[in-house]
Amino acid sequence: MSILLSLETSSRVCSVALHRIADGSLLGQSELRLDKSHSTHLTVIIDQLLENTGYAITDLSAVAVSDGPGSYTGLRIGGAAAKGLCFALDIPLIAIGTLRALAAQVAAGTAWPENFLFCPMLDARRMEVYAALYSHDGQEVLAPTPLILDANTLAEQLAHHSVLFFGHGAAKFQPLLGEQPNAGFLTGIEPSAVAVGALAVAAYHQQEFQDVAYYEPFYLKEVYTTTPKQ
Known part of the structure; x- marks a missing residue:
């Protein structure tokens, strides 16, 4: 069975979802609404979602990631995780605008x-x-x-x-x-990996894939950094 994993890390919500590629049906979703949790919890909730739905990471056929704009740190974490999975499993990477x-x-x-x-x-x-x-x-x-x-x-x-x-x-x-x-x-609307995955299924069928080696999130504005005084 062809399965697509979607990641949404552009906001304070760390969200992941699994879709069946053949028909776009949602197989499972998980999210954590905890500020600054992405770096420590993203891989954990991916593993938990796969286990809870009865799949292994080797069952994945593609990974989709929320492309931005959004939190610079969150986008980098999601992009790095997606690229690592795609490179290790030799599967396509799909980017969907946040x-x-x-x-x-x-x-x-x-x-x-x-x-x-x-x-x-x-x-x-x-x-x-x-x-x-x-x-x-x-x-x-x-x-x-x-x-x-x-x-x-x-x-x-x-x-x-x-x-x-x-x-x-x-x-x-x-x-x-x-x-x-x-x-x-409308209030209470947060980005969700479910929506990312639904669009990514269509992109998969159109073979709209990213270059895993060179993909970077769509920050929209240049990342602002400062030089430490010491």
Whole structure:
């Protein structure tokens, strides 16, 4: 049986999922909502998920990873784990955009999704977010971009469309819009490996694979580092 393992480490949630490649059915999922736990717990919950579903790591046919944007550290941990598994098992690596997966996750659970545009927002500190816009069927309306939030952000889109905002960056935007009738806000939405895996199954059938040796996450912005004083 061909099985796909998906990893989502772009946020504080460390999430993994298994899908059957033939029909896209979900075989199992596990997540840990504990800050800064990815480096110590990711491989543990992968092993536990495989054991709980009755599979071995050698049963994997591909690994998918949430590609970013998101936490720099989280993306590096997920990317390194995915690359290590793919290299060791000689299987394909699939990268799925974090914002795209989050939008698909919400659209799948929304009544009359064709009536909305979907805007995932991930906190990028201060009044900045990583955001994108998608239609209900996953078409990209606005490519992932860093946005500085103010009362006029996405004003053109809100003038013509009903937009659903979600993700841990959306809470900063809601007070700026006031009573904008075309804006809806959803709370408690976190990135999930289940959504990553669902999109990755389709990518597998299209053979949309990454070069394992040279793959790097999509950070969207340059990683900011400082030089120690001593």
